Amino acid sequence: MIVFGTVTVPSVSTNSKPRVTIDHVARAVGVSRQTVSRAINNKSEIDPGTRQRILDAARAMGYRPSRFARGLVRQHLITVGLVIADVLNPFFPEVTAGVLEAAEHRGWQVVVYTTNSDHRKELEVVDLLIEQVDVGVAFLLHQDAIVKAAGAGLPFILLDKGDRAPEVPGVRIDFESGVRQGLEHLLDRGHRRIAMIDDVTYLSVVGPDPRREVYLKVMAERGLPVDAGWIQPAHNSVEGGAEAMGRLLAARPDVTAVFAYNDVIAIGAQRRAAELGLRIPRDCAFLGFDGLTVGELVEPPLTTLHIDKRRLGEIAVEQAALLLGGPEERVAEDAVIRPELVVRGST
């Protein structure tokens, strides 16, 4: 045991050039490498004295077993690659929490990659995934990135699964039910001129997102015309939401409610509205999507369609396990996450 201030951390361990191998230790101690292996791995069939001598020598020499050599021989450790767009968007940490927990539960390791939803970056990350992990759990926007991963035979679970990759297993969010709940809530409150702030990236890459499609559908069902100016694209950030809200109010100052692509955008939009003198929810109501914790902290607290993001991550890992599990055993059906309306002060 090392005591700081008395004994220093073995600086030999910080070398990089000559890797200390089990053979070096064996030679130094004068035993076979098998014996060293036994000592290192806490096997029982070994003389306590020998064992101690080996451990001491190993530590002194700065020996650390090679994880590659070990992995090669005991085909155990599974690594899952988690691909998210951005750690800073609070949505992803929650999913990550679920993934980490489920992975730990199975003794899996999680390597994290971020893409910022950038096309080139997604393709690069998929390459890494193919090389470095056993199974991927990924938010991937770009069709060709998905195709590339699947084509390379990488087992993976798609986390933002829409209609674009029917053959790839994933977790599906029930936008139909979610958005419908939210809009009906707004309609019940008497709103008729309901705008939508959409994510510009998703829009430009994948096409109209499911939220928007359901929005248009529900409005049509009620016989409510949707004014073209009601739909504003936004960058996926608080500032993006604020800008879109500014544009919306300039174009259509008479909207009474805003349905946003997600909570981050909704928070930005709501702030900007307040800055411009609107009273929320009286002058304009706001509905978010995702159910982020931060939505409870803003003023007024945000009404939102809450989805269990942590569960989303857990389910993804379960699906991944199925994928890796049996021979030919296809993941039968996508798991589904259903959003739940949480009414707070913003509506």
Next chain:
Amino acid sequence: MIVFGTVTVPSVSTNSKPRVTIDHVARAVGVSRQTVSRAINNKSEIDPGTRQRILDAARAMGYRPSRFARGLVRQHLITVGLVIADVLNPFFPEVTAGVLEAAEHRGWQVVVYTTNSDHRKELEVVDLLIEQVDVGVAFLLHQDAIVKAAGAGLPFILLDKGDRAPEVPGVRIDFESGVRQGLEHLLDRGHRRIAMIDDVTYLSVVGPDPRREVYLKVMAERGLPVDAGWIQPAHNSVEGGAEAMGRLLAARPDVTAVFAYNDVIAIGAQRRAAELGLRIPRDCAFLGFDGLTVGELVEPPLTTLHIDKRRLGEIAVEQAALLLGGPEERVAEDAVIRPELVVRGST
């Protein structure tokens, strides 16, 4: 290239039992495994025709190179283990962003582990670190976990470095300067009865944290007595901050300012104060620590000591690189992060 809906993802790749090796592919195609290796690795010395046949066969058979075998032979890929307390506390994602970026820059892989600052969990995670990564970058509260890692010869960088591990390299946050700035700001505003809400876990494990020590010191320098009831412990969460604030106001309703361990706690405390009818900052001012984005979104926006968390993560990876770098090359000195006062509406 696979087209979804037309060709299905090769289900053979989802098998787990018989790993398809390079030899299987070689035999199937009728070439040596070196030739397969050449095809897979895009080497130039290979006949385009052979190459294509091999690639096709490999794909059809669901062949994926073993990363262990590869790693063993080309000693390249470095894996850094990032240990954080909790993905859900917004402080950590920001650090993580920095680590991910710096790691990507170097072509390193990042495996993420969480501990919840739990003692047993920290020890377990250190075990995993020792087995699974080349270098650790870690928030570790418990001295024995730090000692264990260092003792095992694992190169690592301590992220919440206080005075407890002088021999372990790390990044140091300049609490002295930070807290002083913050308190002087409060004193300038005329506050004299300044309470502090401290983190109970840190307190119970490591002892009084540097923030508190500087707080006591500055107050003493000004000749301002610190009432015992002014210091309240809190769990590290919004709710924890709220509870502590409740206790504080019950015990000492006459405090005029609160300095919190971090922004998360400050936000909770501020909310509770507002719920109890206090007007912020008139009746009570709030000062946080960390400079989280969410602090800008609450009402009133939180005055805080901002630290560049992303930079913290980047620096840690740079330090890690030094550690791995030269022989005997010790990381000369801890890098230092200096907090910066950001004045907003809460003071």
Next chain:
DNA sequence: TTGAAAGCGCTAACAG
């Protein structure tokens, strides 16, 4: 352009 041999660092299986 291709193949054969050697070995990366380790552990499992069997002797002794």
Next chain:
DNA sequence: CTGTTAGCGCTTTCAA
């Protein structure tokens, strides 16, 4: 209790 013999799956010589 300890050593020897075989690989794990791949790439890197070196020949052909």
